[in-house]
Amino acid sequence: MTTAPASTSATGPQILKDPVVSVQPTSHTRPPSTRTTYTLNTGAKIPALGIGTFQDPDSQEDTVCRVLQHGMRLIDTARVYGVEQQVGKGIKKSGIPREEIFLGTKLWCNDYHPDDVERAVDDSLRDLDTPYVDLLLMHYPCTFKRGEDRFPRDAEGRMIHGETTFVDTWRAMEKVVKTGKVKAIGVSNFSKGEIETLLRETSTVPAVHQMEVHPYLQQKDFNKWLREKGIHVIQFSPLGNMNDFYRQTGWSKDIAHMMRVIDQPLLKEIGQKYGKSPVQVVLAWGINSGRSVIPKTVIDWQIEENLAADFELDAEDMARIATLDVKARFNDPSFDYEWRLYSDLEGIDGTVKGRTH
Ligand SMILES: NC(=O)c1ccc[n+]([C@@H]2O[C@H](COP(=O)([O-])OP(=O)(O)OC[C@H]3O[C@@H](n4cnc5c(N)ncnc54)[C@H](OP(=O)(O)O)[C@@H]3O)[C@@H](O)[C@H]2O)c1
Secondary structure, three states, X not given: OOOOOOOEEOOEEOOOOOOOOOOOOOOOOXXXXXXXXXXXXXXXXXXXXXXXXXXXXXXHHHHHHHHHHOOOOEEEOOHHHOOHHHHHHHHHHHOOOXXXXXXXXXXXXXXXXXXXXXXXXXXXXXXXXXXXXXXXXXXXXXXXXXXXXXXXXXXXXXXXXXXXXXXXXXXXXXXXXXXXXXXXXXXXXXXXXXXXXXXXXXXXXXXXXXXXXXXXXXXXXXXXXXXXXXXXXXXXXXXXXXXXXXXXXXXXXXXXXXXXXXXXXXXXXXXXXXXXXXXXXXXXXXXXXXXXXXXXXXXXXXXXHHHOOOOOOOHHHHHHHHOOOOOOOOOOXXXXXXOOXXXXXXXXXXXXXXOOO
16 A cells, blocks of 8 residues: 555665656746655655644635745644634635645544544535545544534533544544545554554554654654554654743643754754754754654745755764754643543653543
């Protein structure tokens, strides 16, 4: 099933980027400036560099339009971000043909009951104003009580979980693929054990795992294992603790205030060699590791900076960035969701310790 990402050698699975194909610009756009793509285990191509759309809902329509016109072709959104309408409008406004865009959204935890999944996909497609998405991710492995309320809590404020499991949800997602409304399915925020359960109990290998990866949380063994399984990784929070959200939620209060990843002097030093900024070095590190990156920004100059982050880093510089791995995880809502997330993964010591489900 896997076409490109999981070629294994004695030293582990190789990172295979697709050959670069030159694209003719259409009349009102620049050619795609994010050149690197990978091949998913479905055979579809996914760009290495994209944009995230969490937060700033009022700016997302313009931002999505602008990044598409500037050559970006990977858009990451989610039902729970509440911006699918804005993303859909931005795509339409950009004039870029839908089939040139890789659009992914995520199912939220209150829609995990198997009888709700296809209806939830229909809701997303309606808001995104598209007949299909290229990727549907299960946002977290935890299930919440089905119904309108995205965060259903009891009188004491404790999260009410659903009665089905993520395996039931996955099987329902597999069925939606057959309708053509979803081209590929994947997961997000899963532990290794949870993915192993899917591999054991269902028939579709996730095309993607979207998870937190940045120089402070490199998850080397887990990334290697995912590549061996043919599961492509999209890094969320690729810049680490840049997003103020982590400082505000308290999910990672012990560590969110540590030096920002992009302020590390080593990244500045490496950047000077290539005429690139620390942000660009961090994004290029992800791309050169065989992963996609989806930095979020709605600011013009930052968009331009991120768009120019698809460049080759020398092996010696990749090795130096590897030394920044302090296993600092910033996205850990285990306590809030009352589900021990990432239980067999690195970086949960510094985060709020959640109760075990
Ligand atoms: N699957 C999941 O559970 C999950 C979790 C978190 C995130 N995500 C996805 O990943 C995307 C990105 O994650 P994130 O927002 O947590 O982390 P991020 O992209 O690493 O960081 C975003 C922050 O970096 C700033 N920034 C972006 N480009 C910059 C540049 N060139 N120079 C300086 N600052 C820059 C942004 O500033 P401004 O805000 O000022 O533009 C924002 O504050 C989200 O939008 C979402 O799509 C998924």
